[in-house]
Amino acid sequence: MKSLQLSMLLLSLVLAALLSFSMGALPHEDFLQCLSLRSNDSSTISSVIYTRNNPSYSTVLESTIRNLRFNSTNTPKPLVIVTPSRTSHFQATIYCSRKHGLQIRTRSGGHDYEGLSYVAKVPFVVVDLVNFRSVDVDVENRVAWVQAGAILGEVYYRIAEKSRTLSFAGGVFHSIGVGGFISGGGFGLLFRKYGTGGDNVIDAQFIDVNGRILDRKSMGEDLFWAIRGGGGGSFGIVLAWKLKLVPVPATVTVFSVSRTLEQNATQLILRWQEIAHQLPDEMNPDVSMFSVNSTQDGRKTIIASFSSLFLGTIDELLPIMQQRFPELGLSRQDCSEMSWIESILYFNQLQNQPLEILLNRTFRNPVGGQYYKIKSDYVKEPISETALNGLFSRLSDEEASSAIIIFMAYGGIMDRIPEDATPFPHRAGNLYKIYYNVNWQEQDNVNSQKYIDWSRRVYNYMTPFVSKSPREAYANYRDLDIGSNNVGITSYTQASVWGRKYFKNNFDRLVQVKTKIDPENFFKHEQSIPPLH
Ligand SMILES: Cc1cc2nc3c(=O)[nH]c(=O)nc-3n(C[C@H](O)[C@H](O)[C@H](O)COP(=O)(O)OP(=O)(O)OC[C@H]3O[C@@H](n4cnc5c(N)ncnc54)[C@H](O)[C@@H]3O)c2cc1C
Ligand SMILES: *[C@@H]1O[C@H](CO)[C@@H](O)[C@H](O)[C@H]1NC(C)=O
Ligand SMILES: *[C@@H]1O[C@H](CO)[C@@H](O)[C@H](O)[C@H]1NC(C)=O
Ligand SMILES: *[C@@H]1O[C@H](CO)[C@@H](O)[C@H](O)[C@H]1NC(C)=O
Ligand SMILES: *[C@@H]1O[C@H](CO)[C@@H](O)[C@H](O)[C@H]1NC(C)=O
Ligand SMILES: *[C@@H]1O[C@H](CO)[C@@H](O)[C@H](O)[C@H]1NC(C)=O
Numbered sequence: 001m002k003s004l005q006l007s008m009l010l011l012s013l014v015l016a017a018l019l020s021f022s023m024g025a026l027p028h029e030d031f032l033q034c035l036s037l038r039s040n041d042s043s044t045i046s047s048v049i050y051t052r053n054n055p056s057y058s059t060v061l062e063s064t065i066r067n068l069r070f071n072s073t074n075t076p077k078p079l080v081i082v083t084p085s086r087t088s089h090f091q092a093t094i095y096c097s098r099k100h101g102l103q104i105r106t107r108s109g110g111h112d113y114e115g116l117s118y119v120a121k122v123p124f125v126v127v128d129l130v131n132f133r134s135v136d137v138d139v140e141n142r143v144a145w146v147q148a149g150a151i152l153g154e155v156y157y158r159i160a161e162k163s164r165t166l167s168f169a170g171g172v173f174h175s176i177g178v179g180g181f182i183s184g185g186g187f188g189l190l191f192r193k194y195g196t197g198g199d200n201v202i203d204a205q206f207i208d209v210n211g212r213i214l215d216r217k218s219m220g221e222d223l224f225w226a227i228r229g230g231g232g233g234s235f236g237i238v239l240a241w242k243l244k245l246v247p248v249p250a251t252v253t254v255f256s257v258s259r260t261l262e263q264n265a266t267q268l269i270l271r272w273q274e275i276a277h278q279l280p281d282e283m284n285p286d287v288s289m290f291s292v293n294s295t296q297d298g299r300k301t302i303i304a305s306f307s308s309l310f311l312g313t314i315d316e317l318l319p320i321m322q323q324r325f326p327e328l329g330l331s332r333q334d335c336s337e338m339s340w341i342e343s344i345l346y347f348n349q350l351q352n353q354p355l356e357i358l359l360n361r362t363f364r365n366p367v368g369g370q371y372y373k374i375k376s377d378y379v380k381e382p383i384s385e386t387a388l389n390g391l392f393s394r395l396s397d398e399e400a401s402s403a404i405i406i407f408m409a410y411g412g413i414m415d416r417i418p419e420d421a422t423p424f425p426h427r428a429g430n431l432y433k434i435y436y437n438v439n440w441q442e443q444d445n446v447n448s449q450k451y452i453d454w455s456r457r458v459y460n461y462m463t464p465f466v467s468k469s470p471r472e473a474y475a476n477y478r479d480l481d482i483g484s485n486n487v488g489i490t491s492y493t494q495a496s497v498w499g500r501k502y503f504k505n506n507f508d509r510l511v512q513v514k515t516k517i518d519p520e521n522f523f524k525h526e527q528s529i530p531p532l533h
Helices: 002-038 042-046 057-062 087-099 152-162 178-183 216-226 265-278 314-324 340-347 355-359 385-395 445-465 492-503 506-517
Strands: 049-051 080-082 103-107 124-128 135-138 143-147 201-207 237-244 252-260 286-293 300-310 335-338 371-379 404-409 432-440
Touching: 002 042, 002 049, 002 080, 002 087, 042 087, 049 057, 057 080, 087 103, 087 124, 087 201, 087 237, 135 152, 143 152, 152 178, 152 340, 152 355, 178 237, 201 216, 216 506, 252 265, 252 314, 252 340, 265 286, 265 300, 265 385, 265 404, 265 432, 286 385, 314 335, 335 340, 340 355, 371 445, 385 445, 432 445, 492 506
Parallel strands: 080 124, 103 124
Antiparallel strands: 049 080, 135 143, 143 237, 201 237, 252 300, 252 335, 286 300, 286 404, 371 432, 404 432
């Protein structure tokens, strides 16, 4: 009896193994065969395909896993990675993935905070744009064609090579991919002066679910509107953007001033809330808060670090700050003058490094641990001292020892660009955005959970003090806690939960565009825009 049971058990194990083998392997073999048949240059496509038994598979996959939460052995991995070097490779990959029921995840710089560009719970293929990263700068016409796989550092460097008084309204961190950055809106040092990344795009090259290569003219204004902020991974694959370059002065100023609670940080933050959004467009004031052990008595305190770029000289900045924010006591010693491109190094904590470091795609996490959870909020009314104290007390929790919370001032041109100019809706009426970042050093599921729980507790705590109906969130700070679908079952009602937080009333237009360009919902992920049926 026992041995019969045992052999039945063995048999079912063998069967299960066989089944999973054939189920896993067969479509994937067919897919590879399809790729080589479909591609009219099969010799070059084979050199950009990485299956799991390719010795470079892990290196390629891990090359831009920025959040190590998604580098664990139980993170689902793609069956195949394709790193197209020609447009025909994209076309073949889209065609064959559709034919064989595989999902595509597109990856440019890999910074997605929830790893959606390289993690999926269904059989999938990663299309990585690492070989699509040329940057062509035309100083005379103040434009640049940039392939989506370029990182912001490459864009800034190539512009600076030709002109120190032009730039792009991009993000701070040099390793972010322009593909995902602009797809989700994109804000940075210049956004109060010139708007989001998406506001500064004037044409694009795009490939749709049928493999058609479209530009602004052939895609039409609706789709061109949608891809400049409606979130990556919903409509198709952006191959390149044509960026508008914007003027920056030859000399800019940066400053950073830190105060502890004992040095009146609380009063300064309360004051900052009232005035930061009214400071000149030439600034991007923010205040970062984190806890430290006091050097005096070892007890915890909070440091608030007030910092900004200023598009001008120290002599121009000081009187402005003296007049508008005298309480901060900004002095000449707190400020440094430099070129615009050097300010990028400064804010990446790469001061005194050669500019070439901006070309280096190797990631350096600017804050804390390599495992993290991010959330965002928008604030329309100044929060009270009591509310702020509650936030500080949570920042003093053990789980928050390397957490950082940043208030980033709105105002400037954001107040003057209409909410529906692009899908990015967070414009007039916002005092500032809150960025919550909890991070930690070691991977351990029990440990990770306690940090994630901390971020949820803080987010709950902040509910009464931030935007409501919807509680707005920034699409590029992806957070699956605010709602997500189990890939495949995307209902409009379900998607509108997170869709309205990210896009407010622009969500409906995004759904219309999606319904037209990808009615069968091939390009999808946990927070993608659904088509209407
Ligand atoms: C350290 C760090 C700092 C950051 N700083 C800022 C900042 O200063 N300002 C800011 O606005 N944001 C910032 N972010 C957020 C960042 O802008 C977003 O994560 C952005 O989506 C990253 O783009 P990516 O190409 O690097 O990411 P990816 O992970 O490659 O892509 C993000 C999303 O876009 C999709 N996608 C990628 N490429 C394409 C494409 N070519 N066509 C269509 N869809 C595509 C992906 O499938 C995924 O859904 C930061 C993130 C990190 C990790
Ligand atoms: C390869 O395919 C592309 C796109 O389908 C086409 O434009 C190109 O002319 C083809 N090249 C050859 C050599 O057949
Ligand atoms: C990611 O995981 C792999 C496999 O466990 C490991 O070899 C690699 O070092 C990890 N990457 C980083 C940056 O820790
Ligand atoms: C803090 O504020 C109080 C009252 O406004 C003031 O008396 C004190 O000097 C300030 N302390 C510092 C360190 O600025
Ligand atoms: C701060 O103090 C706590 C407890 O007193 C200690 O566990 C922790 O290591 C200290 N942190 C630093 C950065 O010194
Ligand atoms: C990029 O930076 C990393 C980390 O600092 C370094 O190890 C690597 O050599 C650099 N690569 C290039 C091409 O400079």
